[in-house]
Amino acid sequence: MRKSLTICLLLCALPAAADISGRARVIDGDTLQIGQTRIRLHGIDAPEASQTCLDTGGVAAACGLAATRAMQVLIGTDTVHCTPRDIDRYGRTVARCDVGGRDLGRDMVASGLAIAYRQYSMDYVPAEQAAQAKGLGVWAVQMQNPADFRAAKADQPAAPDGCAIKGNISGSGSIYHMPGQEHYGATRINTAKGERWFCSESEARAAGWRASRR
Known part of the structure; x- marks a missing residue:
């Protein structure tokens, strides 16, 4: 009991990771860089920058590029504020980010240009379901799950x-x-x-x- 209490006191005393704010460079539809920090948006998964989808006519469409450009438009030249949640296996900071109080992850999922990353969070499932019902973004085309695309590309x-x-x-x-x-x-x-x-x-x-x- 005493040992558990000591461990708890030590861990609880650790400071939370500081918020990160600044001008962001868009890497793709779910990844940003602020200064030297690479940030992966919490709870969403967007098509990879090089990923294509098939439109209703069976023609390849650059859905990854569309997601990247959508994120660029959402941010513009505004300051991005990110609250860290975790560090992923690639060393990136996983964070919830907003611009002017707007949750970037929610906006991307609500516009159909990212999906809810259910493996890590259910936060954006309602936004995804609404976008899917309206046939927005990737829900208007045939898209391979981004996680499957990454796995296939690696192999x-x-x-x-x-x-x-x-x-x-x-x-x-x-x-x-x-x-x-x-x-x-x-x-x-x-x-x-x-x-x-x-x-x-x-x-x-x-x-x-x-x-x-x-």
């Missing part, structure tokens, strides 16, 4: 420049997957099996591959 060698279409061979035949489709991130290219990258859909079809339905 898969980079595509040749300008040739991001994945030609996969499975029990269903030779199928090509476009960036932004549901199974694109999970698809791996094994050249030893005859799988390959394509630079265009016409090239893939000419080689005997058919389009994935999802």
Whole structure:
């Protein structure tokens, strides 16, 4: 009991991390930098800057770039105030940030340009549900979950420049997957099996591959 009390007194005496304020540089839709501090917004996950989605016509749309630009517009030249919550495994400060009293994380999720990061917080689930019901932002297109996109990017060698279409061979035949489709991130290219990258859909079809339905 005495030992537990001593530990508690020591921990409780530790000061909370100080708030961070200043002009921010936007890294992407959920990451900022203020001074030398890299900040990951608490409770949200936005498409990665290089991530694409598929619009209703099946055409790749730069949803990651759209999220990045939306964050730039939200901040403008205003001062950003961040309250640290944690430090993530990459050494970034995880924080709730606002501009003029507006919660940046909530604004991004409410506009459909980020999703609630349920693994870490349920704070923004109502805002996400409202955006989804209205078909805003990523809810108007087909988007791979950003966490799955990051995992796939880490595991898969980079595509040749300008040739991001994945030609996969499975029990269903030779199928090509476009960036932004549901199974694109999970698809791996094994050249030893005859799988390959394509630079265009016409090239893939000419080689005997058919389009994935999802």
